[in-house]
Amino acid sequence: MPYYGWDEEHISLLRASIKEFCDKELSPEYVRWMDENCDFPPDDLWKKLADWGVFERGLGGTPYDYLVIQEEIATASVAVMLAIGASISFGQGFIFMLGSPEQQQRFLQPLFKGEAKMCMALTEPGGGTDILGALSTTAVLDGDEWVINGQKIFITAAHVADYIITIAVTDKNPANPRESWSIFIVPSDTPGLTIRTIPKLGCHACACSEIFYDDVRVPKQSLLGPLNKAYRFLVQGVVDRKSSGGGESSGKKSSGGSQGPNLAMALLNQERVSTAILSLGIANAAFRDSLEYAKERQAFGKPIGQFQIIQSYLAEMAIQIENARNLIYGTVAMGLLGKPAHIQAQMAKVVAARASEYCAIKGMEIFGGYGFTMEYDIQRHFRDYKQMVFAPITDEMAMNQIAHMLGLPKSY
DSSP states (O other), rough: OTTTTTOOOHHHHHHHHHHHHHHHHHHHHHHHHHHHHOOOOOOHHHHHHHTTTTHHHHTSSSSHHHHHHHHHEEEEEEOHHHHHHHIIIIIIIIHHHHHHHHHHHHHHHHHTTOOOOOEEOOOOOOTTTTTTHHOOOOEEEEEEEEEEEEEEEEEEETTTTTTEEEEEEEOOOOOGGGOOOOEEETTTTTTEEEEEEOOSOOOTTTTTTEEEEEEEEGGGGGEEESOOOIIIIIOOOEESSSOOOTOOOOOOOOSSSSSSOOOOOOOOHHHHHHHHHHHHHHHHHHHHHHHHHHHEEEEETTEEGGGGHHHHHHHHHHOOOOHHHHHHHHHHHHHHTTOOOOHHHHHHHHHHHHHHHHHHHHHHHGGGGGGGGSSSHHHHHHHHHHHHSSSOOOOOHHHHHHHHHHTOOOOO
């Protein structure tokens, strides 16, 4: 289905190209091996992804280009796309939008080439969705250094990241709590930094970690973007053009002040859409495997795909997948039109997560006893989908936020 700015010929060629890459480099056997043996995509695969241009596409081309790439890779391996997203969204995205010329020159090319990895450390043990009230990691300026203390949890790809984009409180007594956070680029080998990998039920090939900051000292120039404005960037998409990269000029064209709220580009909105794409990939894979199995598996002298209930399951899978895809791509189209898309981003997250849930659960039922074995990939889709239901925000909280944006009283 075409959307605003959609180039069907270009998108078709791009989808065919990335699908060919996935068929060769992310075969079912290889993805299965990674799930059983890896906590992050191997270096040789990472280099192949970079050589294909995945990391450059994160900021180049049209937004649809990256959506198509995400969908095809997530269909082949959601864990691999989760790993890629950490470096693109939370590495390139931060540096491109907030970095000083020096920071951009230092970090962007290594990220494009796959020579550096980044992650974002925001969530803390005391709260995820309630992060404004729960964030307790602090950064205190001591001469020419920032001293960071605190703890983060469930940080994707932290165990392999070269740099950790860290959000910390820099004003302990703010007049406005939304103007008390700042962002820092913290090298992962900095003394005082401890990273512990957390075993997970699913998405094995992209681990998450707990991070401890114990008097972690970074140079004053490690500040990314303006002081105390991180919340405005993360949630509202506000980029201060006057001050960036430790107070230095960002070097970007400016109208002399801040860019006002742009809910279509708010980073946590982008995270909702990216998570929706991951869910869509899981749903695609579960549907594909289930449809193929239903055509081949025989019972009572005919393929089980001939039974009405199996057909009903598969038809509903296809419907939910199409609904999720349309909402995801439509949300991006609204952003291209310059329209706020905050509510649509939340909806896309929920609809796609529920599609992955339905496809994984009904897929398990279609496979029957074989689905409960480790010999078929449907069990991996079943394990992987669960992360999408509560990350980066629970479906229930997303529904609360949708209701609030519809004009109902705030429930949280």
